[in-house]
Amino acid sequence: MFARNCWYVAAWSHLLPAGTVIGRQILDEPIALYRTESGALVAMEDRCPHRLAPLSLGCVQGEQLQCRYHGLTFDMAGRCIGVPGAEKIPPGTNARTFPVAECDGWIWVWLGAPGAANEALIPRGFDLADRRFTMRYGEISYAADYQLVNDNLCDLSHLDFLHKTTLGGATAGGWSDQPPRVTPLERGVHIERWLKDRPVNPGGTDLTDIWSCYDFSAPGILVMRTTFYPRGAAERCGLAAPPDDLAPLLRRVDQQAVTPTGKKSCTYLFAAGFEGMTPSPVAMERMYKIVMDAFAEDRTMIEAQQRIWDLTPASRRNAFLPSDKAPHLFRKMLARLINQELKVSS
Ligand code: FES
Numbered sequence: 279m280f281a282r283n284c285w286y287v288a289a290w291s292h293l294l295p296a297g298t299v300i301g302r303q304i305l306d307e308p309i310a311l312y313r314t315e316s317g318a319l320v321a322m323e324d325r326c327p328h329r330l331a332p333l334s335l336g337c338v339q340g341e342q343l344q345c346r347y348h349g350l351t352f353d354m355a356g357r358c359i360g361v362p363g364a365e366k367i368p369p370g371t372n373a374r375t376f377p378v379a380e381c382d383g384w385i386w387v388w389l390g391a392p393g394a395a396n397e398a399l400i401p402r403g404f405d406l407a408d409r410r411f412t413m414r415y416g417e418i419s420y421a422a423d424y425q426l427v428n429d430n431l432c433d434l435s436h437l438d439f440l441h442k443t444t445l446g447g448a449t450a451g452g453w454s455d456q457p458p459r460v461t462p463l464e465r466g467v468h469i470e471r472w473l474k475d476r477p478v479n480p481g482g483t484d485l486t487d488i489w490s491c492y493d494f495s496a497p498g499i500l501v502m503r504t505t506f507y508p509r510g511a512a513e514r515c516g517l518a519a520p521p522d523d524l525a526p527l528l529r530r531v532d533q534q535a536v537t538p539t540g541k542k543s544c545t546y547l548f549a550a551g552f553e554g555m556t557p558s559p560v561a562m563e564r565m566y567k568i569v570m571d572a573f574a575e576d577r578t579m580i581e582a583q584q585r586i587w588d589l590t591p592a593s594r595r596n597a598f599l600p601s602d603k604a605p606h607l608f609r610k611m612l613a614r615l616i617n618q619e620l621k622v623s624s
């Protein structure tokens with residue numbers, strides 16, 4: 279089951295220039311995303327009403343999309359406005375469209391009740407086009423239930439083990455010593471913690487205190503700040519959130535989205551970088567390599583975990599650790615959203 283009344287990240291905005299179309303899949307729905315020649319964005323079912331050819335193989339003509347197979351033409355509302363060889367438009371030739379939005383470098387699609395598509399529900403991240411941020415982006419696919427990826431992102435204690443030589447190694451551990459502070463939100467969870475006496479640079483001897491703080495929001499959006507302060511800051515702040523006027527040494531930012539393509543497949547779009555500074559190309563490359571190596575470790579583990587879940591009866595209970603609080607709360611919140619939708623539709 280999926281929550282449908284959510285904005286799902288479909289693609290990076292800058293990878294869809296005017297006059298182009300791409301095919302994506304979200305919640306088992308094939309979606310054609312096209313940008314008209316004047317720059318407007320359309321999300322249409324990727325399924326021509328004639329013989330079900332993918333419209334993402336079609337061509338954008340001005341503000342319209344034409345199916346490449348037999349030439350049906352659709353306007354931005356999905357209305358068929360041209361049928362080769364027919365004087366009148368036959369019935370049953372319109373394509374469904376979906377609410378679509380662009381925000382913080384991503385294209386978002388709403389697959390739920392169209393009347394409920396409120397852009398205020400989009401979790402805000404860091405705008406890739408904003409010059410305050412220097413970020414690199416990427417995308418990987420998972421052959422796994424997206425909720426396993428969400429669990430992974432809600433519980434970073436695994437950095438000390440799965441990512442011992444990558445992300446966990448960069449801070450010389452410290453992620454599993456004690457559980458973070460977790461606060462439930464209406465549509466997500468907020469997770470924060472201090473890591474004390476950690477290296478400023480991977481493998482270095484200069485030490486720092488790191489404030490890690492993120493929201494993880496429905497359906498699977500992570501927006502994280504990792505801020506480095508002079509050593510001793512954690513104690514001076516009483517282990518509470520650092521005040522705005524406490525000058526950091528370095529600000530790292532991460533923005534990630536988990537989008538289910540089907541029941542046991544998902545796509546993971548991410549950007550990682552720095553705020554308020556332009557790192558050297560070497561530092562940027564080193565950061566990105568650590569992130570990419572860690573994501574490969576996550577994928578190997580989560581896909582292997584999925585195989586075992588598939589062999590395990592649903593009645594079997596899993597052990598519950600203190601660090602499971604955030605994944606547990608997040609799954610509970612998502613189940614509540616799904617139940618609310620079921621109640622409304624029954
Ligand atoms: S399948 Fe699209 S026009 Fe025939």
Ligand SMILES: [Fe+2]
Binds near residue numbers: 430441576
């Ligand atoms: Fe991970």
